[in-house]
Amino acid sequence: MMNKKINFSLLKTMLKTSYDTSDIIDDDTNKLNKKSMKTWITGLVCIIVIYLSYLMINSLKEIGAPTIFLELFFLILQLLVMFQTILLTISVLYFSDDLENYLCLPIKSMKLLITKFLVMMSIIFGSELIIAVPSIFIYGVRTISNALFYPLVIIVLAGVSIFLSTIVLITMIFVMKIFRFVKNKYLFKNIVIIAMTFIILMPLTNIIDLNNYKDQYNVESYISTEEDNLKEGVEQLKLISDAMTRTNQYFIVTELGVNALSELNQNSIIYVLEILGLDLLALAIFFTIGKFTYIKDVLRNLSILDKRKNKRVKVKKRCKVSDKKYSYLKNDIKGIFKNSTYFMHYIYNIFIILLIIVFIAIAIIPIVKQAMVDVLGEERFKGISLGFSEFSLIIGIIQVIFTISSLSLTAISRYGKGAIFFKYIPIKFSTQFRLKNIPQLIINTVITITILITVKYLIPAINNEYILLMFVVATLLNIINSNILLLLDLFRPKLNYENDISVIKQNDNKLFQYILTVVSCLIIWYLKEVTENLNLNISILIEIIVFSIIVVIMEIFINKNENKIFKKII
Amino acid sequence: MIDIINVTKAYRKNSNVVENINIRINDGEIFGFIGPNGAGKTTTIKMMTGILEPDEGDILFNEKSIKKNPVEAKREFGFVPDDPNMFLKLKGIDYLNFMADIYEVNETDRMNRIEKFTKEFEIYDALEDKIESYSHGMRQKIIICGVLIHNPRNWILDEPLTGLDPKSSYKLKNMMREHAKNGNCVFFSTHVLEVAEKLCDRIGIINKGKIIFVGTYEEMKKKLGEEGSLEELFMEITKNDE
Numbered sequence: 180m181m182n183k184k185i186n187f188s189l190l191k192t193m194l195k196t197s198y199d200t201s202d203i204i205d206d207d208t209n210k211l212n213k214k215s216m217k218t219w220i221t222g223l224v225c226i227i228v229i230y231l232s233y234l235m236i237n238s239l240k241e242i243g244a245p246t247i248f249l250e251l252f253f254l255i256l257q258l259l260v261m262f263q264t265i266l267l268t269i270s271v272l273y274f275s276d277d278l279e280n281y282l283c284l285p286i287k288s289m290k291l292l293i294t295k296f297l298v299m300m301s302i303i304f305g306s307e308l309i310i311a312v313p314s315i316f317i318y319g320v321r322t323i324s325n326a327l328f329y330p331l332v333i334i335v336l337a338g339v340s341i342f343l344s345t346i347v348l349i350t351m352i353f354v355m356k357i358f359r360f361v362k363n364k365y366l367f368k369n370i371v372i373i374a375m376t377f378i379i380l381m382p383l384t385n386i387i388d389l390n391n392y393k394d395q396y397n398v399e400s401y402i403s404t405e406e407d408n409l410k411e412g413v414e415q416l417k418l419i420s421d422a423m424t425r426t427n428q429y430f431i432v433t434e435l436g437v438n439a440l441s442e443l444n445q446n447s448i449i450y451v452l453e454i455l456g457l458d459l460l461a462l463a464i465f466f467t468i469g470k471f472t473y474i475k476d477v478l479r480n481l482s483i484l485d486k487r488k489n490k491r492v493k494v495k496k497r498c499k500v501s502d503k504k505y506s507y508l509k510n511d512i513k514g515i516f517k518n519s520t521y522f523m524h525y526i527y528n529i530f531i532i533l534l535i536i537v538f539i540a541i542a543i544i545p546i547v548k549q550a551m552v553d554v555l556g557e558e559r560f561k562g563i564s565l566g567f568s569e570f571s572l573i574i575g576i577i578q579v580i581f582t583i584s585s586l587s588l589t590a591i592s593r594y595g596k597g598a599i600f601f602k603y604i605p606i607k608f609s610t611q612f613r614l615k616n617i618p619q620l621i622i623n624t625v626i627t628i629t630i631l632i633t634v635k636y637l638i639p640a641i642n643n644e645y646i647l648l649m650f651v652v653a654t655l656l657n658i659i660n661s662n663i664l665l666l667l668d669l670f671r672p673k674l675n676y677e678n679d680i681s682v683i684k685q686n687d688n689k690l691f692q693y694i695l696t697v698v699s700c701l702i703i704w705y706l707k708e709v710t711e712n713l714n715l716n717i718s719i720l721i722e723i724i725v726f727s728i729i730v731v732i733m734e735i736f737i738n739k740n741e742n743k744i745f746k747k748i749i
Numbered sequence: 750m751i752d753i754i755n756v757t758k759a760y761r762k763n764s765n766v767v768e769n770i771n772i773r774i775n776d777g778e779i780f781g782f783i784g785p786n787g788a789g790k791t792t793t794i795k796m797m798t799g800i801l802e803p804d805e806g807d808i809l810f811n812e813k814s815i816k817k818n819p820v821e822a823k824r825e826f827g828f829v830p831d832d833p834n835m836f837l838k839l840k841g842i843d844y845l846n847f848m849a850d851i852y853e854v855n856e857t858d859r860m861n862r863i864e865k866f867t868k869e870f871e872i873y874d875a876l877e878d879k880i881e882s883y884s885h886g887m888r889q890k891i892i893i894c895g896v897l898i899h900n901p902r903n904w905i906l907d908e909p910l911t912g913l914d915p916k917s918s919y920k921l922k923n924m925m926r927e928h929a930k931n932g933n934c935v936f937f938s939t940h941v942l943e944v945a946e947k948l949c950d951r952i953g954i955i956n957k958g959k960i961i962f963v964g965t966y967e968e969m970k971k972k973l974g975e976e977g978s979l980e981e982l983f984m985e986i987t988k989n990d991e
Contacts, residue, residue, distance in 0.1 A: 494842070494860055494863050494864050494876075495860060497842045497846065497876075498846060498849075498856055498859050498860045498863065499846070499856070500849075500850065500854075500855065500856050500859075501846075501850045502850070503850050503851050503852075503853060505850075506846075506847055506850030506851065507850075507851065510836070510839070510847050513838070513839070513843075514836075514838055514839075517838040517839075518838055594835070595834075596832055596834070596835075597832070597834060597835030597836065599795075599800050599830065600830075600835055600836075602798070602799055602800040603798040603799050603800055603823060603828050604823060604851050604852075605819075605820045605821070605823035605824045605851070605852070606820070606851065607820055742802065742819075746802070748800070749795060749800055749801055
């Protein structure tokens with residue numbers, strides 16, 4: 180029955196148009212494309228994931244709690260799968276550019292829905308292959324000697340992903356219905372994405388309850404002998420593990436998956452069968468609802484897209500004079516918010532990461548704080564002083580988080596062939612350069628402020644003056660980062676592309692952004708090494724002077740070479 | 750007035766795409782720029798508008814150099830590119846306001862011009878819609894309106910009639926004539942030789958990066974010593990050049 184519904188030629192075509200693997204797999208030889216930067220980036224991500232997993236598994240094994248890794252693995256996996264499903268529901272299922280081409284073909288709605296679902300799952304499985312499979316295999320190698328683990332883990336990963344994605348899809352169908360009154364397509368998409376994010380993050384508030392549990396557990400434990408500290412540490416680990424278990428329970432199959440992989444006996448087979456049974460149930464519900472609603476919703480979305488209001492325009496009311504620089508900037512920012520692809524990749528991801536940082540801060544920081552009080556004692560903790568190492572570490576963390584955002588890296592490429600517009604308008608290139616950098620500077624400033632508030636919340640003893648100085652250093656780094664990213668886009672623009680997503684996904688310049696972060700962190704580390712023995716204020720001053728000099732050199736370079744740096748836009 | 754002086758451009762060494770071009774487009778004149786595909790038309794227009802920098806020579810707009818004083822020179826012209834697919838996410842009215850802001854057009858002028866041009870091109874009622882919902886022709890029209898909004902003295906139009914319906918095409922041609930009649934300058938490239946023949950005061954023919962003829966249609970007939978349409982003469986002159 181199912182086979183009849185899948186048209187493999189349709190699936191193949193959709194897969195090719197939905198995501199481009201040509202950079203990783205050579206089209207001619209069908210082998211790994213070793214010349215492509217994308218291949219190397221993928222390899223690098225794999226290695227980093229494997230290395231971090233290895234470190235974590237070893238540490239947890241040493242203290243006899245390796246299953247915490249499984250709990251954490253599934254907690255992260257389910258979040259990744261669900262967020263990815265939200266994005267794919269929007270970009271593949273409901274608002275894909277190719278839908279119009281398929282709707283005019285004699286394809287039944289069910290067949291279209293099944294094929295789209297398979298495309299989505301293949302993308303999710305592809306990501307899991309890079310991010311999840313290596314780390315869980317490392318877990319298997321380091322902690323388990325039972326060979327049953329490996330086939331089971333593959334079935335569990337697939338089963339858990341299918342179930343979670345299907346649940347998100349079912350929810351998504353209802354969310355689409357609830358917000359159908361929103362007539363603006365872009366606003367509609369953004370509301371749906373944000374609504375879904377909150378729905379998914381709800382169970383995570385469970386982790387926040389951890390603090391209450393913590394208070395119940397350790398009201399009288401302000402003791403600082405070594406033995407008690409160890410006991411305290413184990414108790415805290417148990418608390419975190421319990422919180423993750425409670426959270427995982429909300430996602431039903433995750434708990435089954437953890438149990439199947441941690442027990443590894445005949446019960447594991449039962450757990451796996453339960454997962455597969457739940458998968459079938461969820462799929463049956465999804466396809467039954469989808470059969471009646473999918474095409475209707477797609478047609479509605481397309482009609483929103485094509486709808487021309489033909490509303491009588493009140494020119495008098497709409498003609499307002501603005502400063503040309505302000506207008507230029509407003510137009511640039513509007514372009515990001517009105518394009519859901521850009522919104523999702525440039526605003527939504529930052530929003531999610533900052534939200535997770537806040538969640539983690541609320542959940543974990545009080546425990547870390549308490550642990551520090553336990554170890555140092557109340558008085559010493561209150562009098563904790565900031566060294567240049569800690570100062571540099573915080574700046575380093577901010578620099579690493581800057582890597583998530585790459586607005587300036589596509590500031591020109593986003594306009595495609597239309598970017599020539601910037602060449603013939605009467606605004607100086609150096610002015611345009613500065614205006615184009617502002618969205619990135621704003622996003623990075625939001626990141627900086629969030630991190631610094633979190634730091635202040637964690638260690639209230641740090642003087643506000645130092646928080647301010649951290650902000651100054653981070654802002655200088657922000658300017659340097661944004662300038663370099665924009666220069667990269669100007670020197671290597673990607674102006675010919677088929678759709679908006681390819682300007683982000685097939686952008687080799689992202690590799691340079693990673694390199695930039697590594698180099699910046701090395702500079703921060705080097706400055707720390709050189710000035711560590713000096714007075715803290717002097718060390719910070721030297722850092723500010725070094726970064727300021729770099730900023731000034733960049734400004735001179737941009738002013739002197741404004742024509743050269745815009746040369747590639749033709 | 751537009752002065753193209755000794756302009757040369759090479760993308761690779763010793764391989765000039767455009768070689769030593771000298772053209773003066775006088776005020777009150779419509780100048781048609783024609784040539785086969787790959788002849789150097791687009792490269793020339795890109796150099797004129799500041800998109801490409803000439804290797805040698807300069808281009809002046811009312812004596813303002815695009816090389817030495819680019820911002821001032823760019824204020825002197827309005828450019829309609831051949832691809833109208835830009836700012837698709839903006840509403841028509843927002844795009845026009847944006848263009849008016851960039852060229853610092855005051856409120857009264859922009860109001861009057863938006864109404865005048867969009868009504869003339871029959872896109873007034875679509876101004877509240879996003880440009881991405883426009884047809885190719887409508888996109889072309891909104892781009893033209895955006896250029897005209899700051900009332901530039903020199904118009905540079907790259908294939909402006911492509912995609913326009915007959916009515917809009919007729920109107921644009923009339924507007925070009927009117928603009929030239931008011932002492933301004935219109936430089937446009939086209940593949941439609943019939944349009945060039947009927948509309949232009951002078952014609953420039955470029956082939957393999959070199960200007961092979963500049964003058965009126967009558968002068969071209971005299972030069973070739975032949976009678977015939979511009980199409981026939983164009984075929985002859987570009988054939989001779991091969």
